[in-house]
Amino acid sequence: MKKNILVGVVAIGMMCSCATNPLTGKKTLNFVSNDELFPTSFQQYGTFLQENKVISGTTDAKKVETVGMKIKAAAEKYLASVGQTEYLKGYAWEYKLVESPDVNAWCMPGGKIVVYSGILPITKNDPGLATVMGHEVSHALANHGAQRMSVSQIQEYVGMGVAVATSGKSATTQQAFNTAYGLGSQYGVTLPFSRSNETEADKIGLTLMAIAGYNPEEAIEFWTRMSANSGGAAQPEFMSTHPSDATRIANLKAMIPEAKATAAKFGVTFK
Numbered sequence: 001m002k003k004n005i006l007v008g009v010v011a012i013g014m015m016c017s018c019a020t021n022p023l024t025g026k027k028t029l030n031f032v033s034n035d036e037l038f039p040t041s042f043q044q045y046g047t048f049l050q051e052n053k054v055i056s057g058t059t060d061a062k063k064v065e066t067v068g069m070k071i072k073a074a075a076e077k078y079l080a081s082v083g084q085t086e087y088l089k090g091y092a093w094e095y096k097l098v099e100s101p102d103v104n105a106w107c108m109p110g111g112k113i114v115v116y117s118g119i120l121p122i123t124k125n126d127p128g129l130a131t132v133m134g135h136e137v138s139h140a141l142a143n144h145g146a147q148r149m150s151v152s153q154i155q156e157y158v159g160m161g162v163a164v165a166t167s168g169k170s171a172t173t174q175q176a177f178n179t180a181y182g183l184g185s186q187y188g189v190t191l192p193f194s195r196s197n198e199t200e201a202d203k204i205g206l207t208l209m210a211i212a213g214y215n216p217e218e219a220i221e222f223w224t225r226m227s228a229n230s231g232g233a234a235q236p237e238f239m240s241t242h243p244s245d246a247t248r249i250a251n252l253k254a255m256i257p258e259a260k261a262t263a264a265k266f267g268v269t270f271k
Helices: 002-015 034-051 059-081 117-123 126-141 144-165 171-211 217-230 245-264
Strands: 094-098 105-108 112-116
Touching: 034 094, 034 105, 034 112, 059 094, 059 126, 059 171, 105 126, 112 117, 112 126, 117 126, 117 217, 126 171, 126 217, 171 217, 171 245, 217 245
Parallel strands: 094 112
Antiparallel strands: 105 112
């Protein structure tokens, strides 16, 4: 039994090098195909829209649609430039503004995007909205949802291995090992992995907004407003799924020159 568990973990580890993401150039941890993931994602998105108030026909709703289409076009241009037009097969882009006081937005696998009305006072303008939508679209393009599912699968296998390895020990010892694994897995794997995904989405999103014609410098302005809105109430970074606002802003400042250089290849320049 122990051997079988360990073999399963090793087999999963070997699968990690199967796919390279064209937007990052990196091998991705992904055991879930789009053919499996997208239908469920689309169904959940449809259910969400039925259960929430979608705003349509307003200036803000049209702005969400317009900015979303520009980000989509930027992604298509970039992928075509690296010979990866087939990468977007199965994506079904949709952009909806939903009434909610929450300062949030999200994109489900396959390109289904929701922007909450509560974030609009902070996005403030088209470049601010492009910052948010570029980031959310990038989560979908980088397959972050599938990657999180894959990490969970590995953690489940390793957790089974820990349980098997300690099965002959006392209940107290088993509990201690399980607690240690749970905390180590959370703070040593899950949260850092999530923060890494966020930083990756920031980088891709910055490039997409620049290719779409939005000055990436505006991303700094947006995140400065987000930081002011939170009032410094965020939890310590090591306990969070997201980088701190200060870390994120510093990272974005370092990323801006590369985003502008990439946009320039598509004929887009900024003063």
